[in-house]
Amino acid sequence: MLHEPAVQSGKDPAFAYKRKLGARMFIAYALFYAGFVALNLIRPMWMEKTILAGLNLAVVYGFGLIIVALILALIYSRACGRREASMKAGGMKEVKR
Amino acid sequence: MNVLSVVLFVAFVASVLALSFYFARRAKSASGYYAAGGKIHWSVNGIAFAGDYLSAASFLGICGMIATAGYDGFLYSIGYLAGWIVALFIVAEPLKRLGKYTFTDALDANYNHRGIKLLAALSTLIVSLCYLIPQMVGAGVLVTPLLGLPHYIGVIMVGLIVITIVATAGMTSTTYVQFIKGAMLIVFSTVVVIVVLVRGLSTTPDAGGKVSFRENRTLAATEAAGTLTLEDGTYQVLGLTKAKDLKFAKLLKDGRESWWLVAPGPTDGTLALQETQSVVTKADGARIINGAPESKDNQLAQVGNLAAIDGKTGAEAKTGSLNPFKFLSLIGSSKTQVRQWKNVALTDGNDMVTVYYPVLTPGNKILRPGLKFKIEGKLIDRIDFISLMLALFLGTAALPHILIRYYTVPSQAAARKSTIVAIAAIGFFYILTLFMGLGAMTSRVINLTDDNMSAPLLAQSFGTFLFAMISAIAFATVLGTVSGLIIAASGAVAHDLMDRYAGLIKSDKQKVFVGKIVAFVVGIIAIILGIIFKGINVTFLVGLAFAVAASANLPSIVMMLFWKKTTARGITASIFVGVSSAIGLILFSPTMYTLYGKDPLTAPIPLNNPGIISIPLSFLTLIVVSLLTKNAAKPARSV
Numbered sequence: 001m002l003h004e005p006a007v008q009s010g011k012d013p014a015f016a017y018k019r020k021l022g023a024r025m026f027i028a029y030a031l032f033y034a035g036f037v038a039l040n041l042i043r044p045m046w047m048e049k050t051i052l053a054g055l056n057l058a059v060v061y062g063f064g065l066i067i068v069a070l071i072l073a074l075i076y077s078r079a080c081g082r083r084e085a086s087m088k089a090g091g092m093k094e095v096k097r
Numbered sequence: 098m099n100v101l102s103v104v105l106f107v108a109f110v111a112s113v114l115a116l117s118f119y120f121a122r123r124a125k126s127a128s129g130y131y132a133a134g135g136k137i138h139w140s141v142n143g144i145a146f147a148g149d150y151l152s153a154a155s156f157l158g159i160c161g162m163i164a165t166a167g168y169d170g171f172l173y174s175i176g177y178l179a180g181w182i183v184a185l186f187i188v189a190e191p192l193k194r195l196g197k198y199t200f201t202d203a204l205d206a207n208y209n210h211r212g213i214k215l216l217a218a219l220s221t222l223i224v225s226l227c228y229l230i231p232q233m234v235g236a237g238v239l240v241t242p243l244l245g246l247p248h249y250i251g252v253i254m255v256g257l258i259v260i261t262i263v264a265t266a267g268m269t270s271t272t273y274v275q276f277i278k279g280a281m282l283i284v285f286s287t288v289v290v291i292v293v294l295v296r297g298l299s300t301t302p303d304a305g306g307k308v309s310f311r312e313n314r315t316l317a318a319t320e321a322a323g324t325l326t327l328e329d330g331t332y333q334v335l336g337l338t339k340a341k342d343l344k345f346a347k348l349l350k351d352g353r354e355s356w357w358l359v360a361p362g363p364t365d366g367t368l369a370l371q372e373t374q375s376v377v378t379k380a381d382g383a384r385i386i387n388g389a390p391e392s393k394d395n396q397l398a399q400v401g402n403l404a405a406i407d408g409k410t411g412a413e414a415k416t417g418s419l420n421p422f423k424f425l426s427l428i429g430s431s432k433t434q435v436r437q438w439k440n441v442a443l444t445d446g447n448d449m450v451t452v453y454y455p456v457l458t459p460g461n462k463i464l465r466p467g468l469k470f471k472i473e474g475k476l477i478d479r480i481d482f483i484s485l486m487l488a489l490f491l492g493t494a495a496l497p498h499i500l501i502r503y504y505t506v507p508s509q510a511a512a513r514k515s516t517i518v519a520i521a522a523i524g525f526f527y528i529l530t531l532f533m534g535l536g537a538m539t540s541r542v543i544n545l546t547d548d549n550m551s552a553p554l555l556a557q558s559f560g561t562f563l564f565a566m567i568s569a570i571a572f573a574t575v576l577g578t579v580s581g582l583i584i585a586a587s588g589a590v591a592h593d594l595m596d597r598y599a600g601l602i603k604s605d606k607q608k609v610f611v612g613k614i615v616a617f618v619v620g621i622i623a624i625i626l627g628i629i630f631k632g633i634n635v636t637f638l639v640g641l642a643f644a645v646a647a648s649a650n651l652p653s654i655v656m657m658l659f660w661k662k663t664t665a666r667g668i669t670a671s672i673f674v675g676v677s678s679a680i681g682l683i684l685f686s687p688t689m690y691t692l693y694g695k696d697p698l699t700a701p702i703p704l705n706n707p708g709i710i711s712i713p714l715s716f717l718t719l720i721v722v723s724l725l726t727k728n729a730a731k732p733a734r735s736v
């Protein structure tokens with residue numbers, strides 16, 4: 001049987017850029033997430049301290065992890081989109097790993 | 098059974114089936130059946146992602162866990178959402194670029210190795226089955242209050258409907274079912290949260306006046322030389338029983354036996370007996386609930402309310418409408434008291450007794466981790482917590498039914514955009530879960546024997562229409578997720594195993610036919626597992642499925658993309674070790690020992706969540722085997 005993508009995507013000149021950016025943003029978010037887990041384990045009492053609008057650190061950090069995920073996702077998408085457009089316009093060749 | 102509930106439920110199911118038959122004509126080719134022809138718009142796919150992901154675990158399980166364990170349940174929301182970052186930044190575009198119908202395609206794209214095809218397909222099957230169990234359990238949970246049918250009937254109904262959906266139209270139908278269901282779930286969950294905030298908090302929740310609130314009774318007593326004497330002489334003391342560190346009194350009044358928690362009284366030397374609820378199972382199997390034979394009208398009462406709100410009790414404690422911040426800050430106040438319920442099993446002669454007793458928990462402990470996960474406990478408990486959070490973070494990007502959705506869109510950019518839509522929709526929903534769970538915790542709607550029903554029962558406290566809508570959507574949630582899982586399993590067998598591994602498939606049409614047969618078989622297996630696992634919190638079960646997925650699949654995906662020395666044998670070894678170690682650790686964990694009816698303290702593995710061992714082990718295996726086999730391996734083509 002044939003083995004090819006359901007839809008041919010063609011070459012992606014921005015692939016290397018996107019992979020590098022994705023890895024960096026992943027590490028940044030993973031550190032933010034790890035900080036949350038560590039704080040829960042090392043300073044659990046801090047999590048019940050009220051810090052913003054009557055909300056405690058547990059709620060603010062938890063909501064923060066959700067909201068920051070969306071913000072980073074939008075930044076990533078914007079950066080990837082611009083790179084794809086500029087490479088397409090400039091006719092740059094694919095950069096492989 | 099409520100007529101409106103039944104009408105809405107039937108309408109939902111009929112719509113879903115009609116959609117399936119409508120899209121059946123697009124499922125003639127393998128591409129149409131397994132990947133919706135790669136023609137789904139990214140925005141539709143993004144919401145369909147949310148539909149896939151917001152399964153019974155998210156809606157029923159998380160809300161139920163927050164209702165009973167507070168913030169600890171919300172940790173699942175945080176972990177599940179964070180996992181999408183891994184999917185977006187690491188997995189989405191390469192997988193779209195490399196694959197065709199299944200995750201195995203992408204993994205094997207650079208190697209064309211039979212071992213990868215075999216093991217990745219088996220891993221997909223195992224993870225899909227692990228994930229199917231909680232969905233089927235959720236289906237059974239829903240039909241009992243919705244249609245008045247037993248748990249197993251619900252499981253069988255879901256199984257049969259899903260088999261029909263998958264066998265008729267495949268991925269196109271599943272995508273649109275998920276899109277509609279995902280959107281409706283978010284809209285109606287928002288409605289529930291709005292009405293929770295408008296109703297506000299009260300120490301005497303009465304479902305807006307529809308159900309009169311009944312305060313739990315307390316009896317004054319004294320104890321001398323092991324003899325209990327009650328102030329109220331109408332009760333007769335039948336005996337005292339110790340269980341765990343607690344003491345319970347068995348009392349008799351008007352021919353009805355009841356169990357009371359013996360607690361210290363307001364002054365030294367006095368006792369206050371607190372009313373409990375009880376289920377007594379006689380030697381012949383007959384069940385006595387709260388002193389009377391079990392019947393349709395005599396069931397355990399729903400529980401969960403605030404005993405004090407920011408230090409206030411009674412009528413003055415009622416808040417009226419609240420904004421979201423005030424709602425959370427009042428519940429999280431150290432002067433707020435939440436009445437939670439715990440249970441203990443004991444024996445009374447030949448009778449097995451489960452006593453459900455109230456405990457007061459201050460609000461500041463409700464809104465921080467620690468009620469379920471013992472983060473201040475022993476080292477092993479802390480490691481278990483890290484293990485869970487690790488599996489939730491890394492599991493999403495390794496779930497087969499999520500990964501196959503990347504093949505339904507036309508381009509890598511569409512894959513990326515649909516992931517962002519998914520993050521926005523899912524993130525918003527997970528914020529809502531905190532309000533729904535806390536709303537259930539404080540509205541006297543928790544079912545003592547099954548916390549999975551907390552969100553639908555919360556909706557019921559606002560009227561039948563909302564209950565019927567929420568329940569029908571929850572049922573559709575199960576339908577959609579199970580459909581996606583069965584398609585993933587079907588693709589693993591028909592495409593990966595029978596076609597690419599064994600070379601048995603001769604035509605496109607045959608591949609679709611085999612996929613439908615596999616869907617039928619997997620559906621039947623799912624029905625059986627759903628009946629066996631009745632009563633387990635569905636989010637807990639999904640947490641385990643995440644651990645298996647993260648251990649089996651993620652190391653291979655990440656290393657294949659980021660480490661040039663990765664070999665095919667390294668990948669196969671990693672998948673094998675990941676799956677077997679994760680499942681092995683789960684089977685010998687304390688939770689499974691409880692399920693086997695054994696003492697959980699005797700479990701050889703002290704961890705409930707295997708990820709912290711199985712995920713690094715899978716990575717390590719891949720690295721070691723790849724280094725050992727690098728000379729024998731063909732160089733991998735570039736990604």
